[in-house]
Amino acid sequence: MALILLLTRTLEDPLPPDPDRPFDAVGAVLSAAGLVLLVTGILAADDNVWLMTGLLAAGAAVLAGFFGWIRRLERAGREPLLATSLFRDRVSNLGLVTQNAQWLVLMGVSFTVGAYLQVVRGYSAIATGGVFTAATLGLLASSLGAERLAKRWSQRTLIVTGFATTTAGILVLLLLVRAVDDIWAFTPGLLLIGLGLGLMLTPSVNVVQSAFPDSRQGEISGLSRSVSNLGSSLGTAIAGTILVAELTNGGYAAAMIALAVFGVVGLGAALLLPHDRPAGAPDR
Numbered sequence: 001m002a003l004i005l006l007l008t009r010t011l012e013d014p015l016p017p018d019p020d021r022p023f024d025a026v027g028a029v030l031s032a033a034g035l036v037l038l039v040t041g042i043l044a045a046d047d048n049v050w051l052m053t054g055l056l057a058a059g060a061a062v063l064a065g066f067f068g069w070i071r072r073l074e075r076a077g078r079e080p081l082l083a084t085s086l087f088r089d090r091v092s093n094l095g096l097v098t099q100n101a102q103w104l105v106l107m108g109v110s111f112t113v114g115a116y117l118q119v120v121r122g123y124s125a126i127a128t129g130g131v132f133t134a135a136t137l138g139l140l141a142s143s144l145g146a147e148r149l150a151k152r153w154s155q156r157t158l159i160v161t162g163f164a165t166t167t168a169g170i171l172v173l174l175l176l177v178r179a180v181d182d183i184w185a186f187t188p189g190l191l192l193i194g195l196g197l198g199l200m201l202t203p204s205v206n207v208v209q210s211a212f213p214d215s216r217q218g219e220i221s222g223l224s225r226s227v228s229n230l231g232s233s234l235g236t237a238i239a240g241t242i243l244v245a246e247l248t249n250g251g252y253a254a255a256m257i258a259l260a261v262f263g264v265v266g267l268g269a270a271l272l273l274p275h276d277r278p279a280g281a282p283d284r
Helices: 002-008 025-046 049-075 090-120 125-131 133-144 146-152 155-179 183-209 214-245 251-271
Strands: none
Touching (some): 090 125, 090 183, 125 183, 133 146, 183 214
């Protein structure tokens, strides 16, 4: 870590900071508070339904106030934390949905399988980590072939195939774990999930960022990363809440079914993406 920090100090920032550029502190506080309230509301679901409802309503209200604030800044000719024009591109919006769903499923599956193996099955952390090697290998294999695949298949096709493969992996995790009482029963499903995620992670980012010119890449990159991080938080929160409520009585199956539903939502968004030519396809 120290070596990485030392090496990064030698890098030259292509866009040096502008000390005169204003920072929307109010927008930053409102957006962060709204998202924290939403995730906390999901986590409170197993403790108190009324508390969950109140937190979710408060989070929605704060986020509505955030968008009202940035519209007010735009009308006044001032620079907000996040321009509303970033949400006016249909293709980019669909890409953001797929990004959110990808990270939600990834973190949700990781949390669910890890907790189930250690708490219910009683496996050690080392054995559990060994099982997750299958997902890592799948992710690595499809990521290494991403450039070659992009030349043969369109980004839409890769994202659709990725979601289909990932959702199939979740279903395999559900079926094999019930049928085979062995830790390696998790390997085929995790391998499929890793392959599917590796197929679609990069194309989803490309879909979002290619919708905007170079001058707006900083803004859309920040939004893209925030949406992905939100998906990670939601995946952990949703899976964790379901598991805590019913860990030893069908909680694993319920959590995996919920994650499969989000995989289908991502697949639906991917199917709505426009068709495009592969990167290596000749122009007609």
